[in-house]
Amino acid sequence: MLNELPTFFDIKRYALHDGPQIRTTVFFKGCPLRCFWCHNPEGIGCGLEVVIVQERCIGCQECVHGCPEQALSWDGTAISRDDERCSLCLNCVEICPSLAHEAVGYQATIEEIVGEITKDQPFFDQSGGGVTFSGGEPLAQAEHLLMLLKRCGELEIHRCVDTSGYAETPILLEVAAHTDLFLFDLKHMDGGLHKKHTGVGNEQILHNLEVLSKNGVSVRIRFPLLASINDSAAHVEAMGRFLSGLGSIEHVDLLVYHDLAGAKYRKLKRPDLTDRAYSVTAEIVDRTRRLLEAHGLTVHLEK
Ligand code: SF4
Ligand code: SF4
Structure with missing residues (x-):
């Protein structure tokens, strides 16, 4: 029995970058990570x-x-x-x-959110799209996420979960049983640097990615590329080696960093650490793509 309603901060319709084809993206509120480059700072804090x-x-x-x-x-x-x-x-x-x-942020019942999602069912049917649960971190409200995934499964809606991968493995596997595709963030291969830049280590995240792969769960990797944070050739090589050893990676989405969220941080009275200095050059983007492709990975560029 759940005591509280789930908390969300947005629903975005006709999304083209949150999974296959046209998506409706439901944003859960609250995230255990503190990535300074987060484009959705309104999703960081839990609650209204x-x-x-x-x-x-x-x-x-x-x-x-x-x-x-x-x-x-x-x-x-x-x-x-x-x-x-x-x-x-x-x-x-x-x-x-x-x-x-x-x-x-706002609270809503599962059926209210399902009602919003099903408004877009004609677009899903035409395009082959579906719903994407994002955030924040959707796995931070796993019980509510599971209920939504199950309801959408009953309605034969394609389901993506966009996650940092920072969750207990049994919970992730339970969610995976009702998920068609994971959009899985991979930010840094070095545990210490991952903790420095996101507030948490990467051991659980890498382990979860391996477990999903061993279980044959479809995964797209989302790699946010930031100058001087994770764009070195050595780091990209390490990522390429790790990912090429996994079985179920569809492709890697290379996300080029933009410091466009400053106004949102000011509004929320959160320290804005975004900075143009973290923007990568076209040459670095190209080098990163080539290094990952050399490991047999398919890379999609998201600007
Ligand atoms: S600041 Fe606004 S939301 Fe807070 S108690 Fe006053 S009226 Fe209510
Ligand atoms: S003082 Fe400013 S914030 Fe308060 S009610 Fe008037 S316009 Fe709105």
Whole structure:
């Protein structure tokens, strides 16, 4: 028996880069990793958040007067929220005439989400697409994810799970039994550097990838390529050797880094560590592709 409803932060329709053909992508909220290059920082924190978009504020102070917890204050130029006091009642979101307060995340029942997914079934039937569960980290809400996967399976909808692979192996295998294809992130082969850049080691992740492969589960690797983080020839070689020893890798998606999420980080009051300095050159992208292909891997470039 589940106590709480699952938490999501978005549903994206007509997605073309989240698995085969046209997808509906459901984003779970909450992730145990802290990759500084994350393009979806709104998916990092668990549970509902309320944020202020200062550029929209016209200074009317309606929200200050309407907040039941006295969590909002106006200093003459900007509104600020005391997160300790805020009870997430969302009054400010409803009151603000300029939509300067935004709720990030929402709870929904399994059937509500299934209802959203099935609206797109004609597109899936025509294109051969389906649903992709992403995040955040969908495996962090594994029981809810499983229920959604099972319901979509009953409806014969193709199911992808987009994951960091950071989960207990028995849970991953249970999810795999109801998943048609994994989009599996592989960020760094060195355990220490993986921990430095993402907050967790890679031992569990590499082990899980090997287990999926041994069980014949279809996997696409997602490799986010970042200058000076994981783009050295030695590192790409190590990745190529590891992946070429696995049996069920469809191909590698090479994801070229862009620092486009700065505004999202500012809105969420999270430190924005994204930086153009991590963007790779076309030469490095080309070299990486050739090094991986030399290990017999098929590489798709995602810009
Ligand atoms: S209600 Fe909206 S526009 Fe008015 S002060 Fe609050 S945030 Fe600004
Ligand atoms: S969500 Fe509710 S408690 Fe929190 S700042 Fe807005 S009005 Fe106040």
